[in-house]
Amino acid sequence: MPDQAQLLPGTLDLLILKAVSLGPLHGYGVLLRIAQITGQALLIEQGALYPALFRLVRQGLLKAEWGTSENNRRAKFYELTAAGRKRFSEETESWNRLSTAMTAALAAQVEEV
Amino acid sequence: MRMPGGLGSLFSRLFRRSAVVDDMAEELRSHIEHRADDLQRSGLDRPTAERRARLEFGAREKYAEESLEALGGNFVDTLLRDVRLAVRVLKKSPGFLIAAVFTLALGIGANAVVFGIMDGIVLRPLNVPDAKNLWGTVYGDDAGFQSYPNYVDLRDRNHSFEDLAAFNFVFAGLDTGKDPAMATGFAVTGNYFDVLRLQPFLGRFFHASDEHGPNSAPFVVLTHAYWRTRFHQDPGVVGRVVAINKHPFTIIGVAPAEFRGTLKFLSPEFFVPIVNQDQLGAWGTLTDRGTTHSIFEAFGHLKHGVTTAQATNDVNAIGDYLARTYPKEATRRNYRLARCGLSAFGTAVYAFVAALMVLAGLILLAACANLGGLFAAHAADRSREVAMRLALGSSRERIVRQLLTEALLISLCGGALGVMGSMALLRRLDTWSPFPGTPIHIPVNTDATIYGIALVLAIVSGLLFGIVPVRQILRANPYEVVKAGPGARLGRRVTVRDVLLVVQIALCAVLVTSSMVALRGLERSLHSDYGFDPRNTMLLGADLNTAAYRSNEILPTQKRLMEAMESIPGVERVGLVNNYPPLVYASASRENVYKDETRDYTQSSVAIMPFRYDVSPGYFDAASTALLAGRDFAWSDTGNMPPVAIVNRSFAQTIFGSVSNAIGHFVRMKDGHRVQVVGVVSDGKYLALNEDHQPALFLPSLQSPMASAYVVVRSHRDPVELASAMRDKLRKVDPGLPGDIQSWNSLLQVALFPSQMATASLGILGIMGAILSITGIFGMAAYSVSKRMREIGIRMALGAKRTEVLKTALGRAVRLLSLGSAAGLVLGILASRMLAYIVYQASSRDPLVLGAVVLSMTLLGLLATWIPAQRALAINPLILLREE
Numbered sequence: 001m002p003d004q005a006q007l008l009p010g011t012l013d014l015l016i017l018k019a020v021s022l023g024p025l026h027g028y029g030v031l032l033r034i035a036q037i038t039g040q041a042l043l044i045e046q047g048a049l050y051p052a053l054f055r056l057v058r059q060g061l062l063k064a065e066w067g068t069s070e071n072n073r074r075a076k077f078y079e080l081t082a083a084g085r086k087r088f089s090e091e092t093e094s095w096n097r098l099s100t101a102m103t104a105a106l107a108a109q110v111e112e113v
Numbered sequence: 114m115r116m117p118g119g120l121g122s123l124f125s126r127l128f129r130r131s132a133v134v135d136d137m138a139e140e141l142r143s144h145i146e147h148r149a150d151d152l153q154r155s156g157l158d159r160p161t162a163e164r165r166a167r168l169e170f171g172a173r174e175k176y177a178e179e180s181l182e183a184l185g186g187n188f189v190d191t192l193l194r195d196v197r198l199a200v201r202v203l204k205k206s207p208g209f210l211i212a213a214v215f216t217l218a219l220g221i222g223a224n225a226v227v228f229g230i231m232d233g234i235v236l237r238p239l240n241v242p243d244a245k246n247l248w249g250t251v252y253g254d255d256a257g258f259q260s261y262p263n264y265v266d267l268r269d270r271n272h273s274f275e276d277l278a279a280f281n282f283v284f285a286g287l288d289t290g291k292d293p294a295m296a297t298g299f300a301v302t303g304n305y306f307d308v309l310r311l312q313p314f315l316g317r318f319f320h321a322s323d324e325h326g327p328n329s330a331p332f333v334v335l336t337h338a339y340w341r342t343r344f345h346q347d348p349g350v351v352g353r354v355v356a357i358n359k360h361p362f363t364i365i366g367v368a369p370a371e372f373r374g375t376l377k378f379l380s381p382e383f384f385v386p387i388v389n390q391d392q393l394g395a396w397g398t399l400t401d402r403g404t405t406h407s408i409f410e411a412f413g414h415l416k417h418g419v420t421t422a423q424a425t426n427d428v429n430a431i432g433d434y435l436a437r438t439y440p441k442e443a444t445r446r447n448y449r450l451a452r453c454g455l456s457a458f459g460t461a462v463y464a465f466v467a468a469l470m471v472l473a474g475l476i477l478l479a480a481c482a483n484l485g486g487l488f489a490a491h492a493a494d495r496s497r498e499v500a501m502r503l504a505l506g507s508s509r510e511r512i513v514r515q516l517l518t519e520a521l522l523i524s525l526c527g528g529a530l531g532v533m534g535s536m537a538l539l540r541r542l543d544t545w546s547p548f549p550g551t552p553i554h555i556p557v558n559t560d561a562t563i564y565g566i567a568l569v570l571a572i573v574s575g576l577l578f579g580i581v582p583v584r585q586i587l588r589a590n591p592y593e594v595v596k597a598g599p600g601a602r603l604g605r606r607v608t609v610r611d612v613l614l615v616v617q618i619a620l621c622a623v624l625v626t627s628s629m630v631a632l633r634g635l636e637r638s639l640h641s642d643y644g645f646d647p648r649n650t651m652l653l654g655a656d657l658n659t660a661a662y663r664s665n666e667i668l669p670t671q672k673r674l675m676e677a678m679e680s681i682p683g684v685e686r687v688g689l690v691n692n693y694p695p696l697v698y699a700s701a702s703r704e705n706v707y708k709d710e711t712r713d714y715t716q717s718s719v720a721i722m723p724f725r726y727d728v729s730p731g732y733f734d735a736a737s738t739a740l741l742a743g744r745d746f747a748w749s750d751t752g753n754m755p756p757v758a759i760v761n762r763s764f765a766q767t768i769f770g771s772v773s774n775a776i777g778h779f780v781r782m783k784d785g786h787r788v789q790v791v792g793v794v795s796d797g798k799y800l801a802l803n804e805d806h807q808p809a810l811f812l813p814s815l816q817s818p819m820a821s822a823y824v825v826v827r828s829h830r831d832p833v834e835l836a837s838a839m840r841d842k843l844r845k846v847d848p849g850l851p852g853d854i855q856s857w858n859s860l861l862q863v864a865l866f867p868s869q870m871a872t873a874s875l876g877i878l879g880i881m882g883a884i885l886s887i888t889g890i891f892g893m894a895a896y897s898v899s900k901r902m903r904e905i906g907i908r909m910a911l912g913a914k915r916t917e918v919l920k921t922a923l924g925r926a927v928r929l930l931s932l933g934s935a936a937g938l939v940l941g942i943l944a945s946r947m948l949a950y951i952v953y954q955a956s957s958r959d960p961l962v963l964g965a966v967v968l969s970m971t972l973l974g975l976l977a978t979w980i981p982a983q984r985a986l987a988i989n990p991l992i993l994l995r996e997e
Contacts, residue, residue, distance in 0.1 A: 046170045050141065050144075051176060051183040
């Protein structure tokens with residue numbers, strides 16, 4: 001996949017929250033979902049997902065439960081907690097503000113200055 | 114925080130932890146399987162799919178670790194993980210583990226013991242209020258002895274002390290009505306307890322106001338320990354009357370438990386007012402200014418703002434005054450101030466303890482050098498493993514933490530082992546009484562602080578030397594090490610390890626040399642010429658004061674005692690000496706003697722100050738002292754006859770020029786009366802084993818009777834049998850007279866004690882040094898063999914001879930050993946000069962000692978390289994080369 005972008009620091013958490021907000025997922029499922037919703041444009045090493053997942057669990061934003069996957073294998077499913085939902089909307093909002101600002105800034109032309 | 118809850122949560126954390134790890138492992142496995150499922154669906158076969166899935170996942174160990182940390186891997190979790198890994202790693206190399214723990218235990222244990230001794234003897238002041246400001250006055254070098262009138266002048270004329278108290282020893286029979294027994298007491302001035310600012314545990318203390326002249330205060334204060342053992346803690350003891358040397362004394366109080374008298378080495382059992390000391394047969398009388406026996410030490414608190422230098426000048430000014438005012442009695446000697454508790458022994462004790470401290474420090478240094486070498490070798494052994502872990506993504510910080518955890522574990526084990534050993538030893542020392550029947554003991558500190566300090570010392574030294582290899586590991590380029598194998602970095606240059614080993618062996622050689630020198634010194638002093646023969650000789654000490662004999666009964670009773678002893682079958686010769694025989698209880702006294710032509714009997718015209726002994730006829734025979742010229746005393750040399758004396762060779766040569774010149778000539782005693790020399794005996798040792806030839810003067814005990822005397826009984830009979838026969842005879846002479854029956858040799862132990870202690874301590878430290886050098890050389894040799902296995906294998910395959918193999922494998926170890934030993938031997942010889950202060954006849958130039966040191970270092974080297982050498986010789990090149 002030649003045009004994959006490096007993940008910005010701090011964005012993985014937000015991506016995980018987004019992925020899980022669409023419905024409970026196991027770890028591998030989170031990766032697939034992120035690949036799907038980003039159009040496979042981001043490069044994430046598979047193992048790197050887990051420290052982030054556990055960090056979010058520890059912060060009380062996600063909760064995890066063992067279940068059975070679509071492949072009929074045991075897997076741990078993650079979903080948002082109430083705190084997670086709240087944080088997700090806050091982060092989304094702040095990301096939108098940042099990205100709007102960044103986009104506007106980068107799009108600025110000479111005559112607008 | 115509620116403790117149970119806190120503890121509970123900690124425990125549940127600890128136990129839950131492995132569940133968390135398992136859970137996570139399963140989750141990661143599940144991830145890889147799901148990925149493999151997908152890959153399989155895209156057309157790969159299952160094994161390929163799984164391999165690809167694992168590869169795509171990345172460094173699993175690293176992510177697992179990061180995940181654990183993300184999960185709140187707190188300090189305890191991390192520590193436990195590190196500890197478990199460390200235990201696993203250490204279990205794999207038990208040789209390293211044992212060597213390191215043992216080395217550290219030795220170093221720490223030795224230091225804890227020496228520190229316990231130092232703290233008890235030197236650092237810790239007496240257990241009384243404001244002890245730091247309590248100073249004793251030491252008069253000359255003679256262990257502080259002086260006269261009571263001098264003390265009174267010192268007390269009343271000084272401007273430096275708040276008040277000055279004093280004490281002397283009393284050895285007396287104490288009879289509670291049932292069982293007379295000898296007891297050791299202090300005769301103390303009335304203000305003694307007030308100067309010490311002590312309060313009684315029971316009853317009251319006596320005070321200066323209780324003193325109204327000689328024998329006016331028949332009171333006794335018991336120490337807490339004596340009250341416990343002799344009076345069974347009877348609270349009704351106050352007010353009871355006991356007989357001390359048959360004189361009635363009223364028990365007025367019991368001292369507090371933590372007060373064990375004002376001398377650290379000797380705990381008294383009771384205190385009596387010094388004004389009554391004449392009753393108790395103490396040596397010097399209170400009114401005699403010329404005696405040096407009525408005060409042992411005077412001490413007090415310095416006044417506020419007075420420095421020790423000012424006080425010393427003050428006290429010396431009084432000394433000058435006394436010498437001017439009483440030229441006949443008072444000798445001008447320098448006063449010093451010394452910390453109360455050790456008195457004039459302080460200097461020698463400090464020197465001894467300092468020497469011990471230095472040697473223990475050397476042990477620790479050697480142990481640390483050894484430890485550094487061990488850790489470095491261990492780290493080199495693991496360089497491949499560490500490189501592998503680095504390559505697999507483990508962080509350097511993680512690896513350093515791991516190494517430090519291992520070092521910490523070893524320090525803790527070694528420290529704990531050392532502390533346990535030292536605890537056992539210090540406890541033994543604390544209750545040990547080196548001379549049974551005497552209240553002499555060694556003050557040591559067995560506090561927890563000592564062990565705490567020891568443990569901290571262990572951890573610090575462990576960590577410090579655990580860090581040695583860290584640099585070496587972190588510098589390593591993982592790919593090089595993994596590619597080339599552990600043997601590749603074997604260099605020929607001098608490494609830290611080599612230096613450490615040489616230093617360590619040198620230190621150990623110093624210790625071995627010192628102990629050999631001390632041992633040889635002790636051996637010589639045991640076989641030196643005492644001027645008498647202590648073998649096959651029993652002594653019977655009887656103090657007629659304890660049974661209240663009148664002075665005119667003394668000589669007949671002593672004669673009866675001697676005759677009774679002579680009548681025992683198998684007894685060859687019997688003699689008697691007043692006070693103590695030579696070398697017993699370090700108690701010799703000196704006498705001022707003038708030349709015959711002298712008419713001015715002041716201190717400045719004293720011709721000679723010999724040791725004085727009052728002996729009976731037959732004493733020299735019984736003691737096996739050779740009579741060089743003239744005659745022995747006869748039973749006719751009584752008080753009515755002209756005074757006569759026997760002198761030793763040194764005396765004769767100093768005063769009369771030669772042995773033969775002395776016979777028939779006269780000397781004058783301190784009151785001017787003439788004494789004729791009738792015989793000359795050989796020189797001997799009187800006060801201490803390490804004294805040079807000292808003059809001695811023997812006078813007939815018949816002309817100066819004294820109640821306290823020892824009967825010398827020479828016999829080849831079994832000592833136990835003889836002692837019981839002597840006790841029977843003593844009872845027939847007087848059933849109420851306590852007697853001290855011991856062999857002369859066993860009483861000599863006191864005189865031998867300092868050098869025996871020194872030799873024992875040095876011997877133990879020497880053995881420790883030897884053990885350390887064995888482990889050090891062994892570690893080095895074993896390491897060098899294991900590193901060069903492959904090289905040796907190739908050489909053997911190419912036809913190398915056994916000697917060449919050994920040279921390859923052990924040449925370096927042997928070279929380092931020789932270098933270290935040589936350096937240590939030279940240093941040891943230099944250090945041994947200091948030993949001469951403690952150990953009699955310690956000479957480092959003794960060829961026997963040098964030979965013994967070289968021999969023992971060679972043997973140690975052989976012993977330590979034996980196993981590695983066997984291993985090198987047993988290498989099978991075929992198997993080895995196939996394995997690598």
